[in-house]
Amino acid sequence: xxIEGQTVLHVAGRLTLALxxxxxxxxxxxxVRGPQAADRIVSLDLIAVLTVAFLGxxxxxxxxxxxxxxxxxxxxxxxxxxxxxxxxxxxxxRTSEEKQSGEENR
Amino acid sequence: MSAFIAAALLLVGSVFCLVAAxxxxxxxxxxxxxxxxxxxGTLGAGCILAAEALxxxxxxxxxxxxxxxxxxLLTAPVGAHLIGRAAYHRGIRLFEKTWIDELGDAMQRDxxxxxxxxxxxxxxxxxxxx
Numbered sequence: 001x002x003i004e005g006q007t008v009l010h011v012a013g014r015l016t017l018a019l020x021x022x023x024x025x026x027x028x029x030x031x032v033r034g035p036q037a038a039d040r041i042v043s044l045d046l047i048a049v050l051t052v053a054f055l056g057x058x059x060x061x062x063x064x065x066x067x068x069x070x071x072x073x074x075x076x077x078x079x080x081x082x083x084x085x086x087x088x089x090x091x092x093x094r095t096s097e098e099k100q101s102g103e104e105n106r
Numbered sequence: 107m108s109a110f111i112a113a114a115l116l117l118v119g120s121v122f123c124l125v126a127a128x129x130x131x132x133x134x135x136x137x138x139x140x141x142x143x144x145x146x147g148t149l150g151a152g153c154i155l156a157a158e159a160l161x162x163x164x165x166x167x168x169x170x171x172x173x174x175x176x177x178x179l180l181t182a183p184v185g186a187h188l189i190g191r192a193a194y195h196r197g198i199r200l201f202e203k204t205w206i207d208e209l210g211d212a213m214q215r216d217x218x219x220x221x222x223x224x225x226x227x228x229x230x231x232x233x234x235x236x
Contacts, residue, residue, distance in 0.1 A: 005107070005108075005109030005110055005113075006109055008109060008110060008113045009109040009110075009112055009113045009116075009161070011113075012112075012113035012114075012116045012117055013113075013116060015116075015117065015120070016116040016117065016119070016120040016154065019120035019121065019123065019124050020120055020123055022124060022127070023120075023123045023124045023126065023127035024127070025127075026124075026127035026128060026130065026131045027127045027130050027131075027143075029131055030130045030131050030139070036136065036193070036196075036198055037196075038136045038189060038192065038193030038196060038198055039136050039139065041189050041192075041193075042130070042136060042139055042140050042143050042189055043130060043139075043143070045143055045144075045185055045186075045189065046126060046127065046130055046143035046147050049123075049126075049143070049147040049148060049150075049151050049178065049182070050123055050126075050127070050147065050151070052151050052155075052174065052178065053119065053120075053123055053147075053150055053151035053154045053155070056151065056154045056155040056157070056158045056171075056174075057116060057119075057120070057154050057157075057158075059158045060112065060116060060154075060157050060158045060161050063161075065158065065162050065164070065167045065170075068155075068158065068167065068170045068171060068174065069170070071155075071174050072170065072173060072174055072177070075174060075177050075178060075181070076177070079177075079181040079184075079185060082181075082185040082188070082189065083184075083185065083188055085189075086185070086188040086189045086191075086192040087188070087192070089189075089192040089193070089196060090188075090191065090192040090195060090196070
């Protein structure tokens with residue numbers, strides 16, 4: 001029996017989508033559990049990269065390359081969000097130093 | 107033939123993404139977790155997007171894929187640098203086996219030097235500060 005390339009690609013696409021969803025779930029566990037705000041921002045960054053990968057994998061799986069435009073726009077917005085959140089974290093450090101010490105003891 | 111290569115690229119990329127997520131969950135420290143998220147995640151996404159470029163076999167799609175990959179490669183270090191700087195200045199707890207902390211040493215040296223300079227200007231330098 002000759003294995004066809006399209007069948008292999010279909011199975012690999014399904015497996016890739018499943019693995020990416022599993023990765024997002026693992027990153028989401030860190031997002032919920034992360035002890036400090038920086039952990040949550042790093043986790044959100046990873047989830048954004050995984051979403052771009054998911055859009056690419058879905059573009060392969062469905063044969064619809066218009067999802068790449070979504071991937072470009074999402075990568076842009078995710079980078080802006082990461083920058084904004086880390087600036088916010090940097091600016092709010094002086095006002096929350098006493099809260100920070102309590103957070104570390106938890 | 108290109109379908110097999112694309113399938114292999116998809117699987118390799120998804121395994122790298124899974125490694126990034128597992129590292130995100132298991133590694134002990136914010137800065138070490140940032141290492142997993144940035145490097146392995148970018149490599150995995152790049153492999154998956156390369157599979158899309160290979161399957162479409164179209165100049166416009168390939169250019170779009172190249173744009174996404176270049177954008178990821180440009181923004182991942184910048185974002186990681188910003189998050190790391192904010193987290194360090196916020197005062198995160200480092201992993202207990204951390205044995206080199208050059209930024210902390212430099213910041214302590216700077217603050218000690220500034221304080222010593224002020225005290226030597228204000229008072230006589232007979233009491234060395236610890």
